[in-house]
Amino acid sequence: MSKLLIVGTVAFDEIETPFGKTDKILGGAATYIGLSAANFNTESAIVSVVGQDFPEKHLNLFREQNINLDGLQVVADGRTFFWKGRYHNDMNTRDTLETQLNVLADFEPKVPDHFLDSDIIMLGNLHPAVQMSVIEQVKAPKLIILDTMNFWMDTTLDLLKEVIAKIDVITINDEEARQLSGEYSLVKAAKKIHEMGPKYVVIKKGEHGALLFHDDEIFFAPALPLEEVFDPTGAGDTFAGGFAGYLAETKDTSFENMKKAIVYGSNLASFCVEKFGTERMKNLDIEEINGRLKEFKSLTQFEINLT
Amino acid sequence: MSKLLIVGTVAFDEIETPFGKTDKILGGAATYIGLSAANFNTESAIVSVVGQDFPEKHLNLFREQNINLDGLQVVADGRTFFWKGRYHNDMNTRDTLETQLNVLADFEPKVPDHFLDSDIIMLGNLHPAVQMSVIEQVKAPKLIILDTMNFWMDTTLDLLKEVIAKIDVITINDEEARQLSGEYSLVKAAKKIHEMGPKYVVIKKGEHGALLFHDDEIFFAPALPLEEVFDPTGAGDTFAGGFAGYLAETKDTSFENMKKAIVYGSNLASFCVEKFGTERMKNLDIEEINGRLKEFKSLTQFEINLT
Numbered sequence: 001m002s003k004l005l006i007v008g009t010v011a012f013d014e015i016e017t018p019f020g021k022t023d024k025i026l027g028g029a030a031t032y033i034g035l036s037a038a039n040f041n042t043e044s045a046i047v048s049v050v051g052q053d054f055p056e057k058h059l060n061l062f063r064e065q066n067i068n069l070d071g072l073q074v075v076a077d078g079r080t081f082f083w084k085g086r087y088h089n090d091m092n093t094r095d096t097l098e099t100q101l102n103v104l105a106d107f108e109p110k111v112p113d114h115f116l117d118s119d120i121i122m123l124g125n126l127h128p129a130v131q132m133s134v135i136e137q138v139k140a141p142k143l144i145i146l147d148t149m150n151f152w153m154d155t156t157l158d159l160l161k162e163v164i165a166k167i168d169v170i171t172i173n174d175e176e177a178r179q180l181s182g183e184y185s186l187v188k189a190a191k192k193i194h195e196m197g198p199k200y201v202v203i204k205k206g207e208h209g210a211l212l213f214h215d216d217e218i219f220f221a222p223a224l225p226l227e228e229v230f231d232p233t234g235a236g237d238t239f240a241g242g243f244a245g246y247l248a249e250t251k252d253t254s255f256e257n258m259k260k261a262i263v264y265g266s267n268l269a270s271f272c273v274e275k276f277g278t279e280r281m282k283n284l285d286i287e288e289i290n291g292r293l294k295e296f297k298s299l300t301q302f303e304i305n306l307t
Numbered sequence: 308m309s310k311l312l313i314v315g316t317v318a319f320d321e322i323e324t325p326f327g328k329t330d331k332i333l334g335g336a337a338t339y340i341g342l343s344a345a346n347f348n349t350e351s352a353i354v355s356v357v358g359q360d361f362p363e364k365h366l367n368l369f370r371e372q373n374i375n376l377d378g379l380q381v382v383a384d385g386r387t388f389f390w391k392g393r394y395h396n397d398m399n400t401r402d403t404l405e406t407q408l409n410v411l412a413d414f415e416p417k418v419p420d421h422f423l424d425s426d427i428i429m430l431g432n433l434h435p436a437v438q439m440s441v442i443e444q445v446k447a448p449k450l451i452i453l454d455t456m457n458f459w460m461d462t463t464l465d466l467l468k469e470v471i472a473k474i475d476v477i478t479i480n481d482e483e484a485r486q487l488s489g490e491y492s493l494v495k496a497a498k499k500i501h502e503m504g505p506k507y508v509v510i511k512k513g514e515h516g517a518l519l520f521h522d523d524e525i526f527f528a529p530a531l532p533l534e535e536v537f538d539p540t541g542a543g544d545t546f547a548g549g550f551a552g553y554l555a556e557t558k559d560t561s562f563e564n565m566k567k568a569i570v571y572g573s574n575l576a577s578f579c580v581e582k583f584g585t586e587r588m589k590n591l592d593i594e595e596i597n598g599r600l601k602e603f604k605s606l607t608q609f610e611i612n613l614t
Contacts, residue, residue, distance in 0.1 A: 090491070184397070187534045208515040211532060220529045220606050225518060227494045259609045290613050299527050300607050302566045306597050 002248040004044040005115045006033050007134045008124020008147075008237070009081050009104065010054070010072065013277060016086040016097075017231050025277040026058050027083065029124030029147065032234035035281040036241025036268045037122070038065035039289060042248035045115045047071035047134060049107045051078035061282065070112035078103035091229045092206055111137040119251075122244040123167070124237060125149050128160040135166055143253045145169040146198075147240050150176050165197040168253075171240050173204045186211060187218070200258060202243070204236050212255075212262050219259045224270040224295060231276045235269045238281065242268035267292050309555040311351040312422050313340050314441045315431020315454075315544070316388050316411065317361070317379065320584060323393040323404075324538050332584040333365050334390065336431030336454065339541035342588040343548025343575045344429070345372035346596060349555035352422045354378035354441060356414045358385035368589065377419035385410035398536045399513055418444040426558070429551040430474070431544060432456050435467040442473055450560045452476040453505075454547050457483050472504040475560075478547050480511045493518060494525070507565060509550070511543050519562075519569050526566045531577040531602060538583045542576045545588065549575035574599050 013027030030048045037044050045068035052074065062069055084098040109130050111118075117139050123131045123146045135144060144167040152160045153176065164170060170193060178184055181192035190201040190213035201213040207229070209222035243265035247253055250260075267289060274280045320334030337355045344351050352375035359381065369376055391405040416437050418425075424446050430438045430453045442451060451474040459467045460483065471477060477500060485491055488499035497508040497520035508520040514536070516529040550572035554560055557567075574596060581587045 185534055185536075187532050205515070208512070209529070218532055218606055219609075220532070221609075222516070222527045222529065225494050225525055225527070227492055229492075260611050263609055263611060293611060293613065297611075299525055300609075302526075302528075302570055302607075304567050304570060304600060304604075306600065 001041065001043045002119040002251055003115055003117065004037055004042045004244060004248040005047065005111065005118035005121045005134070005138065005141075006030050006037065006044055006124065006241075006244075007047045007109060007121070007131065008033055008126055010046065010048040010050050011081040011083055013233060014082070014084040014098075015231060015233055015276060017091065018087065018089050019230055020276070022276050024082070026061070027233065027277060028081065029126070029237045031278060032237035032272065032281070033122055033124050033241035033244065034062060034067045035065060035278055036238040036272070037245030037248070038067060039242070039268065039284060039286070040245035040249040042245055044068065044245075044248075045071055045112060045118075047109045047111055049073040049075060049078075049103045051075055051080040051103045054080045068112065068115070071110060071115065073107070073110070075103040085233075087232065091232055109134050109137075119143070120145065120244055120248050122240060123147065123163075124240070128152055128156055128163045131163050132159070132166075135163070143168050143247065145171065145240065145244055147171045147237070148176070150179055153179050161196060164193075167198055169200040169202060169258075170198040171202040171204060171236070171243070173206065173236065177201075177203045187213075200255075202262065204239060206232070206235070210239065210262055210266060212258055214255045214258070217255060219255075219262060221262045221266045221296070222299065223266055224292065224299065226270065226273065229273045232273050233277060235272050238272040239265035239269040241265075263293070263296055267296060308348065308350050309426040309558055310422055310424065311344055311349045311551060311555040312354065312418065312425035312428045312441070312445065312448075313337050313344065313351055313431065313548075313551075314354045314416060314428070314438065315340055315433055317353065317355040317357050318388040318390060320540060321389070321391040321405075322538060322540055322583060324398065325394065325396050326537055327583070329583050331389070333368070334540065334584060335388065336433070336544045338585060339544035339579065339588070340429055340431050340548035340551065341369060341374045342372060342585055343545040343579070344552030344555070345374060346549070346575065346591060346593070347552035347556040349552055351375065351552075351555075352378055352419060352425075354416045354418055356380040356382060356410045358382055358387040358410045361387045375419065375422070378417060378422065380414070380417070382410045392540075394539065398539055416441050416444075426450070427452065427551055427555050429547060430454065430470075431547070435459055435463055435470045438470050439466070439473075442470070450475050450554065452478065452547065452551055454478045454544070455483070457486055460486050468503060471500075474505055476507040476509060476565075477505040478509040478511060478543070478550070480513065480543065484508075484510045494520075507562075509569070511546060513539070513542070517546065517569055517573060519565055521562045521565070524562060526562075526569060528569045528573045528603070529606060530573055531599065531606065533577065533580065536580045539580050540584060542579050545579040546572040546576040549573075570600070570603055574603060
C-alpha cells in the first residue's frame with residue numbers, strides 16, 4: 001500500500017455564510033486533505049500541530065479514518081490555530097475576520113519514522129519553511145504535490161519559489177496562478193509556472209472547475225453544478241486530498257491517471273461544500289462517490305466521431 | 308437539407324480592447340450566428356435590416372457563405388445599427404460607449420416566402436417584439452432557439468416572457484439567468500426558466516464554458532483554454548450559430564445530440580475570439596474545426612471504470 005504524507009494546518013474555524021454561522025468547528029488544510037484522501041486505499045499520516053484545547057473527539061475522527069497521527073504534535077498549554085471568516089452572498093469571495101496563529105507560530109514539523117519513506121507528499125497550505133523542512137526529511141518520494149496561497153507570495157516569495165522548484169505538482173487557484181506568473185491568461189500562467197519547476201500545474205477555479213496542465217496538454221474537469229453551495233470552506237483542500245489519495249491508491253502518476261485524479265478531486269469537493277465544515281466528509285461511502293462519478297460522466301462525456 | 312432562419316442585428320461595431328482598437332467593422336448578432344452556422348450543411352437565411360451605408364463587400368461575404376439575404380432589408384437613406392464598446396483588462400467585462408439604433412428603431416421583420424417553412428429558427432438578441440413577429444410568421448418550426456440579454460429584461464420583461472413561453476431552447480449568460488429567475492444557483496435558475504417554457508436551457512459562462520439543462524439532466528462544455536483572447540465580441544452569437552447549425556445539419560434535436568451541438572458551439576466560439584470582429588470566422592475550414600474538436604476531446608474526455 002502506498003504511503004501518503006499530509007502536511008498542513010489542523011485548526012479551529014468559525015464560519016459565517018448567508019445560510020448561517022458556526023461555533024468553533026474542526027478545520028484546517030490537513031484536516032480536509034486527510035478526510036478526503038481517506039476515501040482511498042492508502043496508508044496516510046498527518047504532520048501538523050494543535051494545542052491542548054484540541055478535543056479528543058476530533059483526534060478520534062482522524063483515527064477512525066485510519067489516519068496516522070504520530071506526526072501531529074500536541075503543544076501543552078498551547079492553543080490551536082484559529083481562523084474566522086465570512087462569505088459574501090456570491091459564496092465565491094470571503095473576508096478573514098480573525099486569524100490566531102497560536103501553536104503554528106513555532107511549528108517545526110517532524111515526519112514520523114514510519115513515513116520517512118512516503119511515496120507521495122501532499123504539502124497543504126502552510127509556511128514554505130515548514131513545507132521545505134518536510135521535503136528535506138523524506139527520503140525519496142515518488143511525487144510531491146504542493147498547495148499554497150497568495151499570502152505566501154506576498155510575504156515570503158523567494159522561499160516559496162525554492163519550494164516550488166523542488167515539487168512535481170502545484171495546485172493553486174486562478175488568481176494565485178496569475179499573481180505567481182504575472183500572466184493573465186491561465187495557459188500562459190501555467191507555462192511560466194512549469195518553468196519554475198513543477199511538471200504538472202493544477203489551476204483551481206472554484207465553481208468553474210479545475211485545469212491540469214502538463215507540457216502542451218490540458219485537461220479540464222468542471223465542478224459539479226449544485227442546487228446550493230452551503231459552505232465552500234475546505235473545498236480546495238478536499239480537491240487536493242482526493243487528487244493525492246487517488247494517485248496513492250492507483251500508484252500511477254502518469255498524465256492519463258492524473259486526469260482521473262482531477263475528476264476524483266472534483267468529485268470529493270462537490271460533497272464538501274454541501275454542509276458546514278467537515279460535516280459532509282465524515283461519513284461518505286463509496287456508493288455515494290461512485291454515484292457522483294456517474295454524474296460527472298454524464299455531465300462531461302460526449303460521442304462525436306469525425307467524418 | 309434543413310432550413311435555418313436567423314434573426315438578429317447586422318451592424319457596425321467599433322471595438323476597443325487592451326490589444327488595440329478597430330474602425331467601424333462588421334458586427335451584429337445575426338452576422339456572427341450566420342457565419343458560424345455557415346460551417347454546417349444547411350440552408351440558411353438572415354432576417355434583419357441595414358442602412359444604405361452598409362457596404363456591398365459585407366453583403367458579398369454573406370453571399371459567399373450561401374446565406375440567403377432575401378429577408379435583409381436595406382433602408383434607403385437609413386443608417387446601419389452601430390455599437391461602440393471598450394473591453395476592460397480582464398476581457399470579461401466591457402463598457403458600451405455608444406449605441407445608435409438607426410434603422411433598427413422601426414424594423415418590422417419579413418420572413419422570405421422560401422423560409423416560411425423553416426425547420427429551425429434562431430432568434431438572436433433583438434427586441435422581443437421582433438422575435439415574436441418572426442415566430443408568428445413561420446408555419447411549423449421544429450425548434451425555436453432564443454438568445455436575449457439583460458437589456459430586454461430591464462425594459463420589456465412582460466413581452467420577453469411571452470416570447471420565452473413560445474420557444475424550445477433559450478441561451479443566456481449566467482448573470483442574465485440569475486436576473487431572469489431571481490435565483491443565484493444556476494441549477495435553480497435553470498429550473499425556474501424551464502417553468503417559463505423552454506424545455507432546454509443553455510447558460511453561457513464565457514471563458515468558463517456553457518451548461519445545457521433539460522429536466523434533471525445537465526451537460527457541460529468548457530471553453531477551450533487559449534493563450535490569448537483577442538476580442539470576445541460575438542463569441543456568444545458564434546456559439547449559438549454553431550449550436551443551431553449543427554442541429555440543422557444533423558436534423559436531430561434530442562438531448563444527446565444537443566450535447567454535441569454545445570461542443571460545436573464552443574468549438575466555433577474558440578475561433579471567434581482569436582481576432583478582431585468577424586476576421587477569424589470568414590475563412591474557417593473543416594480541418595481547423597475538426598482539429599479543435601480533437602482538442603475538446605482530449606480536454607474533457609476520461610476513462611474511469613467503476614469497480
